[in-house]
Amino acid sequence: MSVINWKKMGLGIVTASTTLLLAACGGGDGGAETDNTDTNEGNEADTEEVxxxxxxxxxxxxxxxxNDKASEFEEEYGVEVEVSEREMFETLEALPLDxxxxxxxxxxxxxxxxxxxLGQQGHLHTVTLPDNDQYDETDKQQxxxxxxxxxxxxxxxxxxxxYNTDLLDEAPETFEELEALSEDDQYAYESESGKNTAFLANWxxxxxxYGLLSGFGGYVFGEDGTDTSDIGLNSEGAIEGIEYAEDWYSKWPEGMLDxxxxxxxxxxxxxxxxxxxIIGGPWTAASYDAEGLNYSAAPIPTLPNGNEYEPFGGGKGWIISNYTENAENAQLWLDFITSEDNMLALHEFNNEVPANQQARQSIIDADENPLAIAVVEQYNNAVPMPNIPEMAEVWEGAETMMFDAVSGNKTPEESANDSVQIISDNIEQKY
Structure with missing residues (x-):
C-alpha cells in the first residue's frame, strides 16, 4: 500500500495558450471600499449577524x-449564500464580460x-489580510x-x-547521493547501454x-519578479544549472528528451x-496510489553547490470580483474560509496543503502525512511565480531552452541567450 493518499487537483500554471488576455476595464463602483492594510483582529470576525x-x-x-462551509457561514453571519459550480478557468475567463x-x-x-x-486589469477588488502571522511574505507576494x-x-x-520505499530506506538529502545512486547497475536501462534511471526529473x-536554474542562481525577472527589463535565465548561474542538467541527460535514456x-x-x-x-508535483500522487506503489515524499535534495532546489511556489487563493455589490460580505467570507480550523478541514477533505501558516504547522506537528510535510518544507524554498502578464512570454520563450542544450543542438549559453532574446522581443512587442 502507498503511505500517502492525495487527490489530484488542477494546477494553475499560466501557459501561452491559456493566458487570460484582458482588456483593461473599470468596475466595482457598486462595491464597498475595502482597505487592504492588515487588521489587528486577524480573521476572528465579529459574529453578529450582518x-x-x-x-x-x-x-x-x-x-x-x-456547500458545508456555506451553511456554517449562513448560520454564523446571517448571510444568504448561493454556491454555484463551474470550472475555475471558465469562471476567470468569463469575468471581464460577466x-x-x-x-x-x-x-x-x-x-x-x-x-x-486580473487585479492589474481592474477585475478584482482589493482584499484585507489579517495581521496575525497567518501569512508570511512569500504568501503575501503571491x-x-x-x-x-x-x-x-x-x-x-x-x-x-x-522515492520508492521498497528501494530506499530513507530519502536522499543531496544530489551527490543521487549521483552515486545512478551508478548502481540495478537501475540500468536495459534497451540503451550505459543509461540509468535511478533518479529522473523532467527538466x-x-x-x-526552473528550480534547478534558480538554485544555481538563475531567475526570471528582477525585483521579485516584476522587472521585465532584467531577465535572468541566461545569467551565469542559470547557465551553470543547464550544464549540470547536461550531465544528467548523458546518463538518462533518450525518452527523457521527448x-x-x-x-x-x-x-x-x-x-x-x-x-x-523522481521529482514531481503533489498532483501526481493519485496515480501512484492507484497503482499501489509503496512510496514516500521529501523535499528535493540539496544541489552540488550547497544551495537548495528552488522550484516555483504555486497554489490558489480566494478573490473578490471588482463588480460585486457585496464586497463587505465577500471579505467576511474570505476571512472565514481561510481560518485555521477551516483550512485544516479542507486538508482533511482533500489533502491539499493550506496556505494558513498555523494550519501548516499543525500538519507538521501531527507528523502523519509525509507528502503534505514535504510540500510545506519545499515551499519554504520555493520562488513565487511572477504574477504579471509578461510571464506568458516566458513559457513560450523558455519552452525549448533545456532541450536545445541537453540534446546538443546548442551550447547551454547559446540556448539560454536565444531563449532570453525571444522573451525580451515578445515583451517589447506586446506590452
Missing part, C-alpha cells in the same frame, strides 16, 4: 466542502499566477501586484521528491527545471519500480 447575500463559485472538486453584466460570482478561487493580471493585495492565499503547491519542461512524453516516461518508470527517486 445579513445580505453572497454568491460563491467553485470548481466541482470543491463543491461538497464549500462582471460588467452582473453575472459574475462575488467570490471564487484563482491560481496565484492569475491573480496579479497575491500582490503594484503594492495592492487582490486575494487571500488558500492552498500551496511545490514540486517535491518522491525539458521549464516549470520542472518534451511531449518525458513526464509520462518519468511516472511510468517510477511506477514500474525502475526509478528509486
Amino acid at each position: 445579513g445580505g447575500s453572497l454568491e460563491v463559485s467553485v470548481a466541482p472538486e470543491y463543491i461538497d466542502f464549500i 462582471g460588467p453584466a452582473g453575472l459574475s460570482p462575488d467570490v471564487t478561487i484563482a491560481p496565484y499566477d492569475r491573480i496579479g493580471g 497575491v500582490t501586484i503594484d503594492d495592492e493585495i487582490y486575494g487571500s492565499p488558500y492552498v500551496i503547491e511545490a514540486l517535491i521528491m518522491y 525539458v519542461d521549464f516549470y520542472s527545471s 518534451a511531449t512524453s518525458a513526464g509520462d516516461f518519468v511516472d511510468d518508470t517510477f511506477i514500474n519500480g525502475d526509478a528509486a527517486a
Whole structure:
C-alpha cells in the first residue's frame, strides 16, 4: 500500500495558450471600499449577524466542502449564500464580460499566477489580510501586484521528491547521493547501454527545471519578479544549472528528451519500480496510489553547490470580483474560509496543503502525512511565480531552452541567450 493518499487537483500554471488576455476595464463602483492594510483582529470576525447575500463559485472538486462551509457561514453571519459550480478557468475567463453584466460570482478561487493580471486589469477588488502571522511574505507576494493585495492565499503547491520505499530506506538529502545512486547497475536501462534511471526529473519542461536554474542562481525577472527589463535565465548561474542538467541527460535514456512524453516516461518508470527517486508535483500522487506503489515524499535534495532546489511556489487563493455589490460580505467570507480550523478541514477533505501558516504547522506537528510535510518544507524554498502578464512570454520563450542544450543542438549559453532574446522581443512587442 502507498503511505500517502492525495487527490489530484488542477494546477494553475499560466501557459501561452491559456493566458487570460484582458482588456483593461473599470468596475466595482457598486462595491464597498475595502482597505487592504492588515487588521489587528486577524480573521476572528465579529459574529453578529450582518445579513445580505453572497454568491460563491467553485470548481466541482470543491463543491461538497464549500456547500458545508456555506451553511456554517449562513448560520454564523446571517448571510444568504448561493454556491454555484463551474470550472475555475471558465469562471476567470468569463469575468471581464460577466462582471460588467452582473453575472459574475462575488467570490471564487484563482491560481496565484492569475491573480496579479486580473487585479492589474481592474477585475478584482482589493482584499484585507489579517495581521496575525497567518501569512508570511512569500504568501503575501503571491497575491500582490503594484503594492495592492487582490486575494487571500488558500492552498500551496511545490514540486517535491518522491522515492520508492521498497528501494530506499530513507530519502536522499543531496544530489551527490543521487549521483552515486545512478551508478548502481540495478537501475540500468536495459534497451540503451550505459543509461540509468535511478533518479529522473523532467527538466525539458521549464516549470520542472526552473528550480534547478534558480538554485544555481538563475531567475526570471528582477525585483521579485516584476522587472521585465532584467531577465535572468541566461545569467551565469542559470547557465551553470543547464550544464549540470547536461550531465544528467548523458546518463538518462533518450525518452527523457521527448518534451511531449518525458513526464509520462518519468511516472511510468517510477511506477514500474525502475526509478528509486523522481521529482514531481503533489498532483501526481493519485496515480501512484492507484497503482499501489509503496512510496514516500521529501523535499528535493540539496544541489552540488550547497544551495537548495528552488522550484516555483504555486497554489490558489480566494478573490473578490471588482463588480460585486457585496464586497463587505465577500471579505467576511474570505476571512472565514481561510481560518485555521477551516483550512485544516479542507486538508482533511482533500489533502491539499493550506496556505494558513498555523494550519501548516499543525500538519507538521501531527507528523502523519509525509507528502503534505514535504510540500510545506519545499515551499519554504520555493520562488513565487511572477504574477504579471509578461510571464506568458516566458513559457513560450523558455519552452525549448533545456532541450536545445541537453540534446546538443546548442551550447547551454547559446540556448539560454536565444531563449532570453525571444522573451525580451515578445515583451517589447506586446506590452
